[in-house]
Amino acid sequence: MRQRRLSRNLQRGRYEQLEIGRARVHFNATEMRYDWVMAVVARVRGKRIVWIGAYAILSFVLGVWGAYDYWVRIPEHEANYAAYGGIKSKFDELEKRSATIPLTPVEVAEYDAAKTALASFVGGAPEPVPAYDRPLQLWVYFVGCGLLGTPWCCMMILKLRRQHFEFDDAGNLSALGVRIAAENIASIDMSQWMNKSIATVHGVGGERIKIDDYMMENANLIIGSLANRFEPLLWNTDATKVKPPEEEEEARDKPLNDAPSEGESV
Numbered sequence: 001m002r003q004r005r006l007s008r009n010l011q012r013g014r015y016e017q018l019e020i021g022r023a024r025v026h027f028n029a030t031e032m033r034y035d036w037v038m039a040v041v042a043r044v045r046g047k048r049i050v051w052i053g054a055y056a057i058l059s060f061v062l063g064v065w066g067a068y069d070y071w072v073r074i075p076e077h078e079a080n081y082a083a084y085g086g087i088k089s090k091f092d093e094l095e096k097r098s099a100t101i102p103l104t105p106v107e108v109a110e111y112d113a114a115k116t117a118l119a120s121f122v123g124g125a126p127e128p129v130p131a132y133d134r135p136l137q138l139w140v141y142f143v144g145c146g147l148l149g150t151p152w153c154c155m156m157i158l159k160l161r162r163q164h165f166e167f168d169d170a171g172n173l174s175a176l177g178v179r180i181a182a183e184n185i186a187s188i189d190m191s192q193w194m195n196k197s198i199a200t201v202h203g204v205g206g207e208r209i210k211i212d213d214y215m216m217e218n219a220n221l222i223i224g225s226l227a228n229r230f231e232p233l234l235w236n237t238d239a240t241k242v243k244p245p246e247e248e249e250e251a252r253d254k255p256l257n258d259a260p261s262e263g264e265s266v
Contacts, residue, residue, distance in 0.1 A: 039169040042211070042219040044160040052160075056153035063146015069137040074129055081126045087117045088125070165211055167222040171229075173201060175209050188226045193239065199223045213239070 091114035094107055103111060165175040171182030180203040189200040197213040213219040224239035234242055 040167045040218055040221045042165040042216040045217045048215050052153050052157050059145040059149030062141045066137040066141025084126055087114050090114050178207050180207050
């Protein structure tokens with residue numbers, strides 16, 4: 001009886017909303033139905049912070065690696081390559097001369113020193129530094145990963161930790177410094193929801209709030225509440241699509257159809 005009186009009072013406009021625990025029920029006079037609204041706060045998912053933190057560490061390591069290669073390893077390799085070339089040239093010259101005329105004592109000493117120096121190069125003759133190596137270490141690893149990638153990841157972590165979407169029990173949405181009152185929410189764009197887990201809320205004054213469920217935990221509850229409010233025949237309150245009645249009936253009947261008949265072996 002009390003529920004029927006409440007229903008009549010809501011329909012007659014005597015109550016705009018009714019509080020029940022942490023939720024509120026609103027009467028939608030346009031569609032003659034009730035909308036349940038519960039306060040939801042969506043914050044960044046912890047695993048996203050972990051992943052971005054891992055990328056920050058990886059970018060820092062690659063940046064240090066690029067700096068070491070550019071300013072230490074490559075110059076040393078180029079110096080060794082030039083030294084080996086000079087020693088090998090002198091050794092070849094003295095060896096060629098010794099085949100025709102005897103070498104002087106000084107030349108013999110130079111020949112032995114060159115031979116010893118060549119033997120000291122472990123692994124044989126050094127390879128020349130590839131032309132792409134210096135630009136790769138400088139621009140990709142040191143600049144791209146170290147100077148740009150690491151700070152970007154750190155700033156992204158700080159930004160995401162401060163960012164949250166608040167959908168209060170009155171149906172107002174606040175995020176990123178923008179607040180759209182419940183009565184000023186014009187629509188929600190679900191065109192990217194199934195592919196990218198992104199929905200965009202539009203206000204009557206041109207406000208736009210993009211909500212990314214991939215990054216934000218509980219975002220699907222905010223998106224689902226709004227989508228169900230505007231398109232109740234298409235979306236559930238958890239942002240899943242409403243199944244056609246025939247699919248629901250088939251899902252209910254499937255266990256019965258698949259069950260073994262009497263006398264049939266399992």
